[in-house]
Amino acid sequence: MHVGLEHYLVVTALLFSLGLLGVIARRNLLVIYMSLELMLNAANLALVSFSRFTDNLNGQVMVFFIITVAAAEVAVGLALIVALYRKKQTAHVEDLTTMKL
Amino acid sequence: MAAQDYLFYIFAALTLLCGLLVVVNPFSRNPVTSAMFLVLTIVSMAGLFVLLHAFFLAAVQILVYAGAVMVLFLFVIMLLDLKEEERRKIRLFGLITGLLSVLAVLGVVLKTYLVDSRLSANLQPPTIEGGTAALGTILFKNYLLPFEILSLLLLVAMVGVILLSKKDLK
Missing domain, CATH: 1.20.120.1200 (NADH-ubiquinone/plastoquinone oxidoreductase chain 6, subunit NuoJ)
Incomplete structure (x- = not known):
């Protein structure tokens, strides 16, 4: 069977759900952040495959922007995690319950 | 194949x-x-x-x-x-509901992809090439303003990171 758009989209969906599972199931703040990156990458793959199969380069420019924003986001998020670790001495979500009512 | x-x-x-x-x-x-x-x-x-x-x-x-x-x-x-x-005790209820919600999301997405036959029906054989020249042309022709805004965003992120990693964070 020839590999078409659906094949790529199925991979995208599976990868996105893997990232979602990581965000829900893992308890380490850094691993949760990595799962977020996984979800972001799944979206990128979907955009690139749509761009390929609809003959339109705009999707790839979008992915270029997303990669840049993701780099900035990772820098800010990791700085936040480091600041949080300095204050609380932990990177476990179960120990960070200050905002719980 | x-x-x-x-x-x-x-x-x-x-x-x-x-x-x-x-x-x-x-x-x-x-x-x-x-x-x-x-x-x-x-x-x-x-x-x-x-x-x-x-x-x-x-x-x-x-x-x-x-x-x-x-x-x-x-x-x-x-x-x-x-x-x-360390192996903390996993809350079974949370794990099961989490797994169920992930499977629900996956099911919805896959159903949308696979049931919709329009997705693959009217697609012509792809011809585009995402090389540096093609992407650079479209980036600096059609997307110049977003590109410049993005550079500002990177500057803001850099300032924010430096501020966040100062020693005496208020």
Whole structure:
């Protein structure tokens, strides 16, 4: 069977759900952040495959922007995690319950 | 099946397997292992980009993600000096509901993809090439303003990170 758009989209969906599972199931703040990156990458793959199969380069420019924003986001998020670790001495979500009512 | 199809299956399997090992690794719960498998996921995803003729994006993916972002991740992991995540008792209720919601999301997405036959019906055979020249032309012709705004965003992020990592954070 020839590999078409659906094949790529199925991979995208599976990868996105893997990232979602990581965000829900893992308890380490850094691993949760990595799962977020996984979800972001799944979206990128979907955009690139749509761009390929609809003959339109705009999707790839979008992915270029997303990669840049993701780099900035990772820098800010990791700085936040480091600041949080300095204050609380932990990177476990179960120990960070200050905002719980 | 053409050679490209085989390559697609190889890279897709690698991506999914390494992605799975990022999230649930039966052998180690060390975040460093997760980061290493994330690097592998990103590299094999760059292979998928090449198969989709997005050559420039494949290069950027490896340079920015596997290079810069993952080095940042590893740097922070080393900086925090995390102990191996000890086996806390897993709340079964939370795990089951989480798994169910993930499966629901996956089911909805797959159903949308696979049932909708319009998705593949009226697509012409792809001809575009995502090389540096084509992407650069469209980037600096149609997307010049967003590009400049993006540079401002990077500046803001840099200032924010420096402010956040000051010693006496109020």
